[in-house]
Amino acid sequence: MKKIKLKKGEEGLSHIPNEELMSLYQTMVKIRGFEERVSSLFSDGLIPGFLHLYIGQEAVASGICENLSKEDYITSTHRGHGHCIAKGADVKKMMAELFGKETGYCKGKGGSMHVVDVEIGILGANGIVGAGMPIAVGAGITAKTNNKGQVVIPFFGEGATGIGYFHEAVNMASVLKLPIIFVCESNQYAEFTPRETHLPVKTIVERGGAYGIESFLVNGNDVVEVYQTMKPIINRVRNGEGPFLVECVTNRWSGHFEGDPQRYRPEGEIDEWKKNDPIKNFRSILTSEYHIQESSLVSIEEAVKLELDEAEKFSRESPFPNELSTLEDVYA
Amino acid sequence: MKKIKLKKGEEGLSHIPNEELMSLYQTMVKIRGFEERVSSLFSDGLIPGFLHLYIGQEAVASGICENLSKEDYITSTHRGHGHCIAKGADVKKMMAELFGKETGYCKGKGGSMHVVDVEIGILGANGIVGAGMPIAVGAGITAKTNNKGQVVIPFFGEGATGIGYFHEAVNMASVLKLPIIFVCESNQYAEFTPRETHLPVKTIVERGGAYGIESFLVNGNDVVEVYQTMKPIINRVRNGEGPFLVECVTNRWSGHFEGDPQRYRPEGEIDEWKKNDPIKNFRSILTSEYHIQESSLVSIEEAVKLELDEAEKFSRESPFPNELSTLEDVYA
Amino acid sequence: MLIRYNKAINNALREEMQKDSTVFIAGEDVGNAGGSFGITRGLIAEFGSARVIDTPISESAIVGMAVGASSTGLRPVIEIMFMDFIAVCFDQIINQAAKMRYMSGGQMALPLVIRTQGGAGLNAGPQHSQSLEALLFHIPGIKVVMPSNPYDAKGLLKTAIRDNNPVVFIENKALYGMKGEVPEEDYTIPFGKAKIVKEGIDVTIVAVGQMVNKALAAVETLENNGISAEIIDPRTITPLDTDTIKQSVKKTGRLIIVHEAVKIGGVGAEIAAMIQEDIFDYLDAPIQRVGAPFTPVPYSKPLENYYLPNENDIINAVKKICVGRQFSFASH
Amino acid sequence: MLIRYNKAINNALREEMQKDSTVFIAGEDVGNAGGSFGITRGLIAEFGSARVIDTPISESAIVGMAVGASSTGLRPVIEIMFMDFIAVCFDQIINQAAKMRYMSGGQMALPLVIRTQGGAGLNAGPQHSQSLEALLFHIPGIKVVMPSNPYDAKGLLKTAIRDNNPVVFIENKALYGMKGEVPEEDYTIPFGKAKIVKEGIDVTIVAVGQMVNKALAAVETLENNGISAEIIDPRTITPLDTDTIKQSVKKTGRLIIVHEAVKIGGVGAEIAAMIQEDIFDYLDAPIQRVGAPFTPVPYSKPLENYYLPNENDIINAVKKICVGRQFSFASH
Numbered sequence A, B: 001m002k003k004i005k006l007k008k009g010e011e012g013l014s015h016i017p018n019e020e021l022m023s024l025y026q027t028m029v030k031i032r033g034f035e036e037r038v039s040s041l042f043s044d045g046l047i048p049g050f051l052h053l054y055i056g057q058e059a060v061a062s063g064i065c066e067n068l069s070k071e072d073y074i075t076s077t078h079r080g081h082g083h084c085i086a087k088g089a090d091v092k093k094m095m096a097e098l099f100g101k102e103t104g105y106c107k108g109k110g111g112s113m114h115v116v117d118v119e120i121g122i123l124g125a126n127g128i129v130g131a132g133m134p135i136a137v138g139a140g141i142t143a144k145t146n147n148k149g150q151v152v153i154p155f156f157g158e159g160a161t162g163i164g165y166f167h168e169a170v171n172m173a174s175v176l177k178l179p180i181i182f183v184c185e186s187n188q189y190a191e192f193t194p195r196e197t198h199l200p201v202k203t204i205v206e207r208g209g210a211y212g213i214e215s216f217l218v219n220g221n222d223v224v225e226v227y228q229t230m231k232p233i234i235n236r237v238r239n240g241e242g243p244f245l246v247e248c249v250t251n252r253w254s255g256h257f258e259g260d261p262q263r264y265r266p267e268g269e270i271d272e273w274k275k276n277d278p279i280k281n282f283r284s285i286l287t288s289e290y291h292i293q294e295s296s297l298v299s300i301e302e303a304v305k306l307e308l309d310e311a312e313k314f315s316r317e318s319p320f321p322n323e324l325s326t327l328e329d330v331y332a
Numbered sequence C, D: 001m002l003i004r005y006n007k008a009i010n011n012a013l014r015e016e017m018q019k020d021s022t023v024f025i026a027g028e029d030v031g032n033a034g035g036s037f038g039i040t041r042g043l044i045a046e047f048g049s050a051r052v053i054d055t056p057i058s059e060s061a062i063v064g065m066a067v068g069a070s071s072t073g074l075r076p077v078i079e080i081m082f083m084d085f086i087a088v089c090f091d092q093i094i095n096q097a098a099k100m101r102y103m104s105g106g107q108m109a110l111p112l113v114i115r116t117q118g119g120a121g122l123n124a125g126p127q128h129s130q131s132l133e134a135l136l137f138h139i140p141g142i143k144v145v146m147p148s149n150p151y152d153a154k155g156l157l158k159t160a161i162r163d164n165n166p167v168v169f170i171e172n173k174a175l176y177g178m179k180g181e182v183p184e185e186d187y188t189i190p191f192g193k194a195k196i197v198k199e200g201i202d203v204t205i206v207a208v209g210q211m212v213n214k215a216l217a218a219v220e221t222l223e224n225n226g227i228s229a230e231i232i233d234p235r236t237i238t239p240l241d242t243d244t245i246k247q248s249v250k251k252t253g254r255l256i257i258v259h260e261a262v263k264i265g266g267v268g269a270e271i272a273a274m275i276q277e278d279i280f281d282y283l284d285a286p287i288q289r290v291g292a293p294f295t296p297v298p299y300s301k302p303l304e305n306y307y308l309p310n311e312n313d314i315i316n317a318v319k320k321i322c323v324g325r326q327f328s329f330a331s332h
């Protein structure tokens, strides 16, 4: 694992209430479980297309979205399942969408890369790298106009910082002082290409200076650190500050998409990262440091499994959309 | 005039040979003369379309291009006359192009925003803000491939740093270690909008850090400073370093385009800048500090006037292109 | 009242902003400067800088902002200064704005307007003169409006702002100074309803945008030649009022389509293809198209004149299919 | 030898790079990873990282690089991973690459190739499945190639690389696995020369890209119905071999155009418009077009199947104009 010096965010949040800890754990387990489930359904041929999994990065979405409500907005990426689940998406509708079923979030029209839930502020996964960021700028205008302390979080990968979208969006947000926190998930790869090949800087936080904004580097495998760093930043944004840039250093375990054998990864690299499993780590801290009962965790795990079983059943049993629905939903 | 602390480039170039001084002066005078000439021809209705003048910024193009040869490449902008003249363009062909004449650089097809001289490395003025920068990246690939010490200089305004092109190009150049010096001319406005309105940073050099490249801030109204700062940087690039970013702080006196009454400018602002006339300043330094004879300067001025008279005559007398030539030059 | 095209647009913006506080404007120079073409003049004074937003030069982020703001409850009307620049933000237009509703299975509505201006005739050169509506016309999910006079400009823009879909509103720079009668009271013009600008019986001329006026200019010459032309202005090309066109052609048996855009692959191709497909047996002669040649827009006056379709081209097209064929001069 | 479409492209790249040291490749993941679709596999090992360049995710800078490198003496072949992504670099394609030669009055030649892949059928969703060739077809200054089989893919790519103009080379993702005979020895296929894939006398079917194969699949059914179809593959849409199409239609009197792109405003519109304009009197029936409906490409299997034109759609179009009209069954 590459050693990157992590700078802690603001301090003073030593206490995290039990419900939040449990909620964080539940989110992480649900994301992992969802991804493992759809991975196997993909292998079985029940889910077609491109599937970009979030396994290994669960602490990021979970730690961040724990601080959000459904009034807040996120934009997501091709690797969006984790963000959506953490923001409160219904796994039944998500999975059904991946199946291409009528009951899916997008009635089967979008698929994995386009999960949207307008009701809870998920403005869309996105198949175009970086495209969510300027959309977040627009949500930022809305948030600022509403003046109710809403926060906007565009998620993106370190690879996405190469595209003009990143620059234009952060720059514009800074000029207009919008309530946005740009969250970069550095998972060390852009598709099959390691960050050293496509990035001229060691960290993405170094890019914040170009926009005169404060930036924070976070261990994206430590859900407590993510949560605690984000909390005060999000509060500052709710109180009128912003934008900010946060880089969460993490790693993806699975291929860029399902079916990618990851031949481009050095021997043993993934195993190293797996030793630093954000979920296992958190679980052991929960019992050892926060004195949460093992049984409580097991019941979370079981509840999640049940929920996913139901989601799978729902997805399998849901009908495909009528082919004529192809022609619907083009215009409002 | 906004006070910006200017950081000198590298030292040690106290001596500038007389021919270079004269050449710098000649270039500046030629640019100013060209612009004043085409401005009045525009008023007379002899030049149509959009005309973006470079008056007030002459020290930048002159000081930089003095260090270049025709093997080096530049890309330019909508405000490109100065860059082209400094790079050695033929004012006859330039002016004829502005007239839309057959004898112009582009046979009348391009006009002011599209002057190109492939023979001497002018890869084009450009009507799309920022679009020259990625093109410079390509020239950088060629320069690197040729391995003959060629340098590539994309010129652009501070307004252009808002567009994704800037980011993608500088980032890519840095990743690929190309022999490019990105030269930002901060003339305080993007069209009718002052920099404070559209820029979240005080200087453009602050943006260099986002790409891990060295950046230099230069007084763009001081041709000696521009020349002396650029010389060692250009040499470093010829020797395999790069890319770099240079910001030249200056101002435009004329409107964004001819016909712009500049109502958006605070009372007296232009007059302040005019007191800091890069040409007058240089002229007085030339006689006082460098002991150049007044008569030498006068003969440069006269020669330039003559050259421009000829260019005007040539442009007036040249035929318009045959209308059927509209259909030519689409494909090679 | 008799007002100009540019004023009509300004009035529509003002009135809609007065009526609906969710309407806001964003773009380059639209605020304090009142727009590059003066279209947004006075609006920032009336509505403040939160609703009339000066942005950096970042078209992608501007359109993205519109996508994000419209999908969260606001009604952005953004300005892309020249239609040629839609190319720098094309992804946000065709892959985001146009598809978001569909991709989300109908969850999202995107009431956004992209105002832009196109067209040649001002010697603005190859990157500032294009008519690119055909590129948008091929994309499901956006509406495309091309007003040819002040009355339509105002009424259609109001409809655009109230529409719940992304609308690209294409003004023509050559028409900004055109005067026309515009009612004082509020009115809108429905999308997808062509206007029969002039009735006739011998040949149908469908003309878009600025070309409507060229077609009108050809009427007298045609009448002198005993040909009564029916002139149709579709006003919106998406949705396209195919019924009105078909009805007219059923009557006249002859069709000419005129647009300023390049003929090959232009909107005229679709209209011709569709008409011959649907009412083949009514056609007495081949459908003719008048459009620009397959070249960029040249700068020089004689070249641009040659390039731009004009009334003679229309007259020639009419003659080609009306004279010498079954056409009976006796009937006049 | 019998090789696949993807291998044929790989071979063309390798052979041209061996032949001409100015040819180089750039794009995302094209180097060490051998390309997202494996098309550039092995090339970095043979030619090194100076000629097979892994770039950041910066399509605009990638195409800009090609513009700059090609205008200074190199022959870039760059990859845009999915055709949908041409939207993020559209300015460099249509306003820079396509116009540079013209704008420079013929000074510049731009021997660059943009390889990309389009098409639906893999449930890749609305932003990864488009066929956007019509957008390029309308733009003067670029050439557009759509190979339908391995033989053409290799021969046309070689021609593209040797051509002195910007060429967009559109592969079809559904064809990568298609096998076909490809000669060992060097060969090229001229641009603008359609291939008569199958001769026939009753109806002409012009099919582009992947649809050529669908048209072939329809032949048997048509023959069983007594209809002999002539199938034409234009291979390049710019330049378009109008002569071959016209000749065929003069013989058959009937024309059907088939493409995978959205029907409205597609290339088929131009072919239909042009044919009826030029050889109206030869037409025995209205020209039919088969294309996708006016919607984005949906994700779900049944929807995408419905969306994609198939052999039944072709057969129905043929029946519509061959049966019941003047068509004589007796002649078979």
Ligand SMILES: Cc1ncc(C[n+]2csc(CCOP(=O)(O)OP(=O)(O)O)c2C)c(N)n1
Pocket (backbone or CB within 6 Å): A078, A079, A127, A128, A129, A156, A157, A158, A159, A160, A161, A163, A187, A188, A189, A190, A191, A256, D028, D057, D059, D081, D085, D088
């Ligand atoms: C504009 C654009 N270019 C390229 C792609 C193809 N692509 C999809 S994901 C990806 C890598 C993204 O890397 P990163 O931003 O680090 O996100 P990660 O996949 O690591 O989560 C690329 C190049 C795309 N979808 N959009």
Ligand SMILES: Cc1ncc(C[n+]2csc(CCOP(=O)(O)OP(=O)(O)O)c2C)c(N)n1
Pocket (backbone or CB within 6 Å): B078, B079, B127, B128, B129, B156, B157, B158, B159, B160, B161, B163, B187, B188, B189, B190, B191, B256, C028, C057, C059, C081, C085, C088
């Ligand atoms: C993509 C694009 N957006 C907008 C414009 C219109 N425009 C032309 S010049 C200009 C301002 C440029 O400002 P800056 O880069 O500072 O250059 P300056 O004019 O000051 O030399 C704008 C917005 C354009 N030509 N291209």
Ligand SMILES: [Mg+2]
Pocket (backbone or CB within 6 Å): A157, A158, A159, A185, A186, A187, A188, A189, A190, A191
């Ligand atoms: Mg990544």
Ligand SMILES: [Mg+2]
Pocket (backbone or CB within 6 Å): B157, B158, B159, B185, B186, B187, B188, B189, B190, B191
């Ligand atoms: Mg400026």
